[in-house]
Amino acid sequence: MSISDRVIAIIAEQAVLEPTDVTRESTLEDLGIDSLGLVESIFAIEEEFDISIPFNANEPTASDFDISTVGAIIDGIERLVSEQQG
Template sequence: MSIASQVIDIIAQQALLEPSDVTTDSTLEDLGIDSLGLVESIFAIEEAFDITVPFNANAPTESEFDISSVGAIIKAVDGLVKGQS
């Protein structure tokens, strides 16, 4: 399974949607994911990929981890995964 499809699956689960309803252009707000859902998504992503996401839930806009869209999250996770090897 690709990083993109895993991230989409995780986000879809948080939004209680089908993965097919989640596009790379979707924002978390579009999908109805609130701040708690975002934190749970980050934890799930960290666990799924065995990475540490540089994200501060208290200051999400100041984070190096781009959460502006699903595509941005996929790109950020991809970078973190590649940075590990």
């Protein structure tokens, strides 16, 4: 399973949706994920990939980690995983 598929599965589970309902263009708001759901998703993703996401739960928009869309989240995680393996 690719990083993209794994991230989508985690986000879909958090949103109580099917993975097929989540696209790279989806925003967390589109999916009905609130700030608590976002934090839970981030924790689940960190655990899944054994990475640390530079994320400020109190000010998500002030983070270096782009959470604007599912695709941006996937790109950020792929970059973190790549750096970790580097």
